[in-house]
Amino acid sequence: MTTIDRNHPERSRLPRLGPIILVLTTVLVVLISAIHFYYRTFTPVIRLQGKKEAFIHIPSGSGFRDVIRLLQDEGKLKSPGNFRWLAERKHYVTRVKPGKYRLRDGMTNNELVNMLRSGKQTPVRITIQNIRTPMDLAGRIGRQLECDSIELASVFSNNELLAGYGVTPATVFALIIPDSYEFWWTTTASQFLARMKREQERFWRKQRKMQADSLRMTISEIVTLASIVEKESNRNEEKPIIAGVYLNRLHRGIPLQADPTVIFAWKDYSIKRILKRHTEISSPYNTYRFAGLPPGPICLPSVASIDAVLRPDKHDYLYFCAREDLLGYHRFARTLDEHLQNARRYQKALNNLKIF
Numbered sequence: 001m002t003t004i005d006r007n008h009p010e011r012s013r014l015p016r017l018g019p020i021i022l023v024l025t026t027v028l029v030v031l032i033s034a035i036h037f038y039y040r041t042f043t044p045v046i047r048l049q050g051k052k053e054a055f056i057h058i059p060s061g062s063g064f065r066d067v068i069r070l071l072q073d074e075g076k077l078k079s080p081g082n083f084r085w086l087a088e089r090k091h092y093v094t095r096v097k098p099g100k101y102r103l104r105d106g107m108t109n110n111e112l113v114n115m116l117r118s119g120k121q122t123p124v125r126i127t128i129q130n131i132r133t134p135m136d137l138a139g140r141i142g143r144q145l146e147c148d149s150i151e152l153a154s155v156f157s158n159n160e161l162l163a164g165y166g167v168t169p170a171t172v173f174a175l176i177i178p179d180s181y182e183f184w185w186t187t188t189a190s191q192f193l194a195r196m197k198r199e200q201e202r203f204w205r206k207q208r209k210m211q212a213d214s215l216r217m218t219i220s221e222i223v224t225l226a227s228i229v230e231k232e233s234n235r236n237e238e239k240p241i242i243a244g245v246y247l248n249r250l251h252r253g254i255p256l257q258a259d260p261t262v263i264f265a266w267k268d269y270s271i272k273r274i275l276k277r278h279t280e281i282s283s284p285y286n287t288y289r290f291a292g293l294p295p296g297p298i299c300l301p302s303v304a305s306i307d308a309v310l311r312p313d314k315h316d317y318l319y320f321c322a323r324e325d326l327l328g329y330h331r332f333a334r335t336l337d338e339h340l341q342n343a344r345r346y347q348k349a350l351n352n353l354k355i356f
Contacts, residue, residue: 041086045078046107053104055122057185059146060098067096067116082109092117098146100124100185123182131300132269134172147189155189165197170296171220173227177203178302211310215247220296225250226305227297231260235328239308245317245332247309254318256287264298272355324349 048054056070064087071077086109087093099121103112126144131137134156135149142149155161157169167175175196183192204212204219212222229243249256259274265283279288284295317332319339324346333339350356 041108041110043082043108044106045083045109045112046076046103046105047078048076048103048105051105053102055100055102057100057146058096058098058116060186062096062098064093064096076103079109083112086110086113087117090114090117098186121184121186124185125180125182127180128176129178129300129302131173131176131178133299134169137176137300141192144185145183145192146186147192151189152192155193161190161193165193167220168296171224173297173300174220174223175200176300178300208307208310215310221293222306222309223301224293224297226301226309227299228256228258228260228294229308230299230301230305231263232258233328233330236304236308238330239305240311240313241315241317241332242320242330243305243308244312244315245320247312248316248318250292252318253291255289255291256293258287261285261287261294261298264294273350275356322346326353 054076056073056076058067058070064084068077068080068083071083072080077083084093090113092113095117097116097119099119100123101115101120102122124144126141128137128140131140135153138149138152138156141147142152156172159169162168162172165175175193177196177199179199181195181199183195187195200219212219215222217225225243225246228246229239232242233239246256246258248254257279262274262278262281262285263269263271265281265285266278271278279286282289284290285298287294315332316334319333319336319342320330321333321339321342323329323331326349331342333342
């Protein structure tokens with residue numbers, strides 16, 4: 001029979017190695033798991049091929065598969081598997097939020113999922129100016145927001161809806177103040193209209209409202225006259241004088257005879273010279289045939305034109321005509337004879353340039 005020497009150093013050390021091996025194995029597993037977690041979570045997953053940033057637009061009603069497809073477009077998403085893995089653990093898969101999102105080159109998976117899950121959109125900056133008609137505005141806004149131009153055009157022509165904002169389809173521009181605004185890409189047509197109402201109320205503060213009241217004109221009437229002034233001159237320094245002319249004519253019951261309203265009536269913006277046949281069109285916008293203001297604005301007037309009407313120059317001019325040097329300035333007259341002399345000089349200049 002073999003006798004075991006329990007005091008032998010090698011044999012006594014063996015039982016103590018078990019716990020150490022177990023600890024080392026556990027540490028190794030934890031370390032591997034940590035590395036795996038770090039790799040899937042904090043390594044860059046967005047590659048923009050030389051660009052610093054790009055944007056994705058997630059439409060309303062999109063699901064997680066749609067998001068992956070959008071991210072993979074043009075190779076933006078480096079690792080769809082890692083993105084899905086983290087999105088599932090952060091419960092983004094069932095909580096997709098629409099909007100416009102900014103992607104940065106080198107963005108980590110964690111940053112990407114957190115941004116999309118929180119719905120941290122990048123706003124869309126839209127400048128509203130130099131607009132001819134509400135349909136033109138619908139087209140411009142529809143190219144920059146999720147709501148399309150058809151939806152916007154429908155809202156701009158909805159009598160019942162617009163009545164709640166104090167305007168009609170003909171006077172809807174009285175609701176729009178030219179400026180630069182920030183919107184969420186997901187803004188609906190109705191939300192756009194509500195935002196414009198808030199901006200209108202902010203613009204027509206006490207001072208402007210008092211000025212309109214002193215002229216005994218409504219906001220829509222002020223904006224309508226301002227739209228005519230806008231199309232008569234691009235020289236802001238002249239606009240208060242022109243506004244004064246039209247107000248003088250209105251107060252005396254004289255037809256405005258504004259050429260821009262005739263162009264609007266014809267819907268032919270290529271007309272460069274108003275002829276007698278143009279002034280014979282049967283349209284409420286033809287201020288040669290119908291006295292008073294037209295039914296609504298003929299364009300979206302600038303703030304400078306609105307303020308020119310609110311603060312017109314006080315004078316007794318009843319006429320004005322473009323100067324013959326064609327630099328955009330006008331000659332003003334108190335009498336018809338004086339005006340006709342100015343008009344002949346201008347017409348001669350047009351004839352010399354063969355503008356008919």
